[in-house]
Amino acid sequence: MQSITECYRKVSKDCFKFIRSQETSKEKFKNKEKMIKSFLIPISFWINNRTKKSKPYLIGLAGGQGTGKTTISSILKIILTKYFKLNVFKISIDDLYKTRKDRIKLSKKIHPLLMTRGVPGTHDINFISDLLKKINEKRFTQQRLPKFNKAIDDRLKRKSWYLVKKVPDVIIFEGWCVGARAEKNITLKKSINSLERKEDKNLRWRKYVNAQLQTKYKKLFTKLDCLLFLKAGSFKLLQSWRLKQEALLKLNSKNKANSKVMSKNEVLTFMQTYQRVTQNMFKFAPKNSSIVLNLNRNHQIKSIKYNK
Numbered sequence: 001m002q003s004i005t006e007c008y009r010k011v012s013k014d015c016f017k018f019i020r021s022q023e024t025s026k027e028k029f030k031n032k033e034k035m036i037k038s039f040l041i042p043i044s045f046w047i048n049n050r051t052k053k054s055k056p057y058l059i060g061l062a063g064g065q066g067t068g069k070t071t072i073s074s075i076l077k078i079i080l081t082k083y084f085k086l087n088v089f090k091i092s093i094d095d096l097y098k099t100r101k102d103r104i105k106l107s108k109k110i111h112p113l114l115m116t117r118g119v120p121g122t123h124d125i126n127f128i129s130d131l132l133k134k135i136n137e138k139r140f141t142q143q144r145l146p147k148f149n150k151a152i153d154d155r156l157k158r159k160s161w162y163l164v165k166k167v168p169d170v171i172i173f174e175g176w177c178v179g180a181r182a183e184k185n186i187t188l189k190k191s192i193n194s195l196e197r198k199e200d201k202n203l204r205w206r207k208y209v210n211a212q213l214q215t216k217y218k219k220l221f222t223k224l225d226c227l228l229f230l231k232a233g234s235f236k237l238l239q240s241w242r243l244k245q246e247a248l249l250k251l252n253s254k255n256k257a258n259s260k261v262m263s264k265n266e267v268l269t270f271m272q273t274y275q276r277v278t279q280n281m282f283k284f285a286p287k288n289s290s291i292v293l294n295l296n297r298n299h300q301i302k303s304i305k306y307n308k
Helices: 002-022 032-048 069-082 100-109 126-136 194-199 204-214 216-221 235-252 264-288
Strands: 057-063 088-092 143-145 162-164 170-175 226-231 291-295 301-306
Touching (some): 002 069, 032 291, 032 301, 057 069, 069 088, 088 162, 126 143, 194 204, 204 264, 226 264
Parallel strands (some): 057 226, 088 170
Antiparallel strands (some): 143 162
């Protein structure tokens, strides 16, 4: 307990500073002291105990849209860096989205729904795979990885990308479908929402997404050393959180004229593309995760379960 108290004393100022940067006048974080001291610091001790200097400890952090992945992964990075003196590289699977140009090609070749960023198959996961390969082969010098701007729905210019200068002690790889598993093909036949019924009558889109999970994504996710899963109560709850997230994106968008920020109806339609994989993760991710962080309706961590 003493070490947790000491850690909290050393990291709380930086953690609160980050949290303030994420707040708006209408949306304030509640119980942040408890979140940090009771949950995120103990998880950081758990992670630190498993790191090895010989190779990076690869953490997957998953959860549906709006569950707070960015906030939680950022605070974990602060704690691991400031208190444990670890070199931490954090990246979201969202940063690996294919460019608009590439998604246009994909939508024409495979299915129009693949123009919409989000589902497996709309990322270029070769970036993270190449990073891990170079590190494991001991030939790493430095590497750039992309950054994606959702407000313009496209990748930023290369000069704005992440630059990994040396081999990290810890890599935090966060994203809504990190660790997701493919379905059995037979379960793909039944449509689960109006988007699938109207736009994917021949199942071509969902079969393509599922095939990506069975192959490239599976190969990448098997390299995770652990998976942390943020578990929300329902998909409907995720929809309400995602709407708040989009409102914040709109508020923070500098170039509102060219912004790709979505309306309420666009968000709800957009989330239907996520629904199948998200609901499948509700079923299986809690069993396959090292740590499950249970969230209440107010977006707060209410309990944690350590599985391994």
